Amino acid sequence: MTTTTTSRLPDWLPRGRGIPDKTWDIRHRWVVWILVVQCFALFWFALFRGNSLTHSVFEAALPAEFALFASVQWFKRSVRAVFAATGLMVVSATLVHLSDGYIEAHFHFFVMIPLVALYESWLPFTVAVGTVLVHHGVMGTLDPQGTFNHAAGQHHPWVWGGIHALGILGACLGSIVYWRAQEKLRDSQAHLSTKLVHQASHDVLTGLPNRALFLGELERLLDLPVVDRPEVSVVLLDMDGFKEVNDMFGHGCGDLVLIEVARRLTASVRTGDMVTRLGGDEYAVLLVGANRHDVEGTSNRLQEELSQPFDLGGAHVDLEVSIGIATAGPDQDAVAVVRDADVAMYHAKEQRLGRVFYDEDQPLLHVGPHTGNRLALLGDLRRALAEHEIVLHYQPKVDLTNGRMVGAEALARWQHPERGLLQPGAFIDMVDRTNLSREFTAEVLDIALRQMREWQELGFEVPVSVNLSRRCLLDPSLPRMVTDALRRNGVRPHLLILEITEMTIVSDPELAVRILHTLRSLGVRMSLDDFGTGYSSLSYLKDLPIDELKIDRSFMRHLTEEGSRDSILVRATVGLAHDLGLSVVAEGVEDQATQRELGLLDCDVAQGFHFARPLPPSDLDDWLLRAQLPTPRAVS
Structure with missing residues (x-):
């Protein structure tokens, strides 16, 4: 059934999207095992009813063939499920036939319908229900004596077929309710799992990827073979004066600033670049396949965007940003690249340079000197x-x-x-x-x-x-x-x-x-x-x-x-x-x-x-x- 068709179904009807492979395999093994057991039981029941050995073998052989085809691994799941469902229905029809239409034998159909519903697929379910309708409608008309063992059923087969259809309807409705409930449970579990995975890898406040996801992606890029690895640069940003915003306007306004910073950064980078909130007022941008000119252009845009005033409900606040940039060397891992960018960022902050590229040949970056008030504070x-x-x-x-x-x-x-x-x-x-x-x-x-x-x-x-x-x-x-x-x-x-x-x-x-x-x-x-x-x-x-x-x-x-x-x-x-x-x-x-x-x-x-x-x-x-x-x- 196509997505368009399933989307038009009422909410209480199952979508028939199928079940996980492992669950399907377990359920299918049980269905086939039940079918095989019933084939043996059908053989002994035929003998019990006075049939010859050859006739009894014949009665059990047909559903057994369906069990065999249902066990062939190279068939598609849907085909194997249809074989199993058809085999179960053949067992039910044979049981009714061997019982000379004994009324209680019809209940076997009602039990097999929920069993087929375990596949949670419309194809085998429709085959099973269709088989029941054909049996009670067509066979009830052509051979009423073999289908119903009472006079009323034999004289009015369609009436009694309708009565039995009510039982089938009850079995179908019960199966459908269970089936839909299972689908909704899996959907809610999948939704919750997706939400938890997203929340575990993204910042709650800004919705940006968090440090773990950022470092994981950086590590993945750096682990690529050298011939396939793009040039990778890390830009670290720290908002100067953010603490004062929190102290003066409260954490609510501070959160607004952090959200706005995330929006501006996301709007300023290229498609494919990753913007991350590392924590507090620190952000990072992962630039992939960017040369020195591209990195300079992107970092310049970031600096310009963040230098614009922040509107805090009528009050406008100007903040500065310190930016440290490092490009990954051939043998560096993620931690080393981030550390280099961190060194550059702190140098930019302490020297009020705004933006600094990490250069391992500049010892000044490693010393991190303190001037003016900072020397006095030290x-x-x-x-x-x-x-x-x-x-x-x-x-x-x-x-x-x-x-x-x-x-x-x-x-x-x-x-x-x-x-x-x-x-x-x-x-x-x-x-x-x-x-x-x-x-x-x-x-x-x-x-x-x-x-x-x-x-x-x-x-x-x-x-x-x-x-x-x-x-x-x-x-x-x-x-x-x-x-x-x-x-x-x-x-x-x-x-x-x-x-x-x-x-x-x-x-x-x-x-x-x-x-x-x-x-x-x-x-x-x-x-x-x-x-x-x-x-x-x-x-x-x-x-x-x-x-x-x-x-x-x-x-x-x-x-x-x-x-x-x-x-x-x-x-x-x-x-x-x-x-x-x-x-x-x-x-x-x-x-x-x-x-x-x-x-x-x-x-x-x-x-x-x-x-x-x-x-x-x-x-x-x-x-x-x-x-x-x-x-x-x-x-x-």
Whole structure:
């Protein structure tokens, strides 16, 4: 049946699109097996009815031939199904004939119709129903004595044929209802599967491909033979000033900017180029088959488009963009090309150059110098670490089953002598991109572990999460630093949770995983932060030695909305994590409705402003007492 014809069918009628090969093979084997068994039964029944051995063999041979043809593998599926359906109908007709039209024998037809409907194909189904109608109509007229064993049926065969047709109609309707229900179930499963695959490989907010899909496509192109491989370039873009938009206008306006950036980028590239949102305000464009002139032209268009003002409901905001461009070398993999583009982008940002092509012969790109205010900030940071101006605030993590605090996340603040308490956005980026990252991480670890020791002495064992930067995670001396800090402060390793993001493993995944395994062997617990927004979520999850997944706050914004795709993704993430033996923490919970929905989705733990903002330790002491955190075992 053609697509045009099936599209005109009423919704309650099956479309007859067929079933998966594996399912069809299983059902067909059962149908043929049932047909063969009935052939043997028909032979013995013929003997029982007083027929000769030859006649009995003849009666069973005809449906057996259909069973044989239905088993021939080189026939098409539809042909084999028709043979099987015809064989079943022949068995039914023969049974009626051998029974001299005994009324109960006709019920065999009614049972065979649903069996044929298992093929979920109109051709064998129509053959089966047509055979029944021919048998009751034509045979009932030509040989009423052999078709109906009662006087009324023999004198009025068409009337009794109609009566039997009602039974056939009931069997057909029941089969059709089951058949259509199976089609709708498969359609909904296919639709959900397609949606989940799309959501797993695309950014929820902008609909653009995400980092995993981008890197997969880049890797595929770079794996092509050299003679077949087109020239491949990666353009990374970072929106300068986007954080200020979020701070001044709120996350809703920030989302509008991100969506508009995605629209402008998509409209500015050539057909076949891939635009990707990597996370936050970072985007990437994969240019395939573009020479240097094409790359320059495309990047120039991107820069011009993004320099146009953004309309935020009456307020117009101007943002700048920093662009880094790298063309893949003959022996480079995807991670190396992205790293080169990343180096160029940061150089463009720091030097305010707008757009920079990566050139491995320019050492300036690797040094990444800081000028003006950035040099002053770098000097202030060194002094801050030496004078212990870094302080930690702690955000409680709450068990969703009983409302009790089960831990806290340590968040760094800078108590600047002149500018007051600075939030991480003012200095963390500088820390992550300089050699201060190791010294900064050591300071944060010491502060957190000292506080944990103080809580222990007050009678509370509080697990605390500490974030690791990319530089620290790739530092082979990190396990020794953690071991020394634990021993120095007398804290059990299982109380320390080190948080990494998916983006931290981009530069050197093998080294990162190796260091994580070493940390895990110390007894320290590991948490994967911002899950679902970063690098290759599913492919690396199986290799990372982690204990906990933290669902990114972006999935919380629309979680409680009816028909929200975020709810589907959170449920899938929770189920996946639990199957892997991991606990799940939801970040950014800001209201009771989101808390309740997370509880229904089986999420374990949550944190966010709904429970408490990041608090200084003195305020958290009071929070712990109010939360009635269970008293720990004695500290050895």
